[in-house]
Amino acid sequence: KQEVTQIPAALSVPEGENLVLNCSFTDSAIYNLQWFRQDPGKGLTSLLLIQSSQREQTSGRLNASLDKSSGRSTLYIAASQPGDSATYLCAVPHGGSQGNLIFGKGTKLSVKP
């Protein structure tokens, strides 16, 4: 059974710092991996989707890497800003399904001015 773990559960950093969020999964036979952002009381916003054949994806100050063999993904945020404060979740499809996403519990990020 696929399990997704995110460590740490919460992280507080000063503005301007570079930071890394971690995601691990138990079954390396994944179709892709997605990183989402969730603001309090809101839905999820997709940040990056990495296909199984890719090693990384970049969008602005965000860079996500994928190492299928070790069951790990990282989300790198450069020059963090208070507006980056949110909960970040990673998700992988369950088994051979392309739609049934299994989510981690998320990392709650607080960037202090």
Add this chain to the structure above:
Amino acid sequence: DAGVIQSPRHEVTEMGQEVTLRCKPISGHNSLFWYRQTMMRGLELLIYFNNNVPIDDSGMPEDRFSAKMPNASFSTLKIQPSEPRDSAVYFCASSFSRGDIQYFGAGTRLSVL
């Protein structure tokens, strides 16, 4: 496009009552997903549809839960009878196809008293 639209945003009901949550996916998207989010269990997939057909409903907790997608632009999630443990935020998401980025609605916060 206005994105995924869910209604109502908030629902407070008494135990034993029927609850119906509604979702309008993004036009042109072929896959629709219902999730439930709680503090204890995080975000869990309940059911997803592809081309209006239920593909995987293994996440539906019990027979009290049912979901329908009568056409490509509308889906409902019904709980009958509702119980206090059903209290959660219910999200609907849609994607162009099963393996693509999923776009989430703002969610329905359900409280069953």
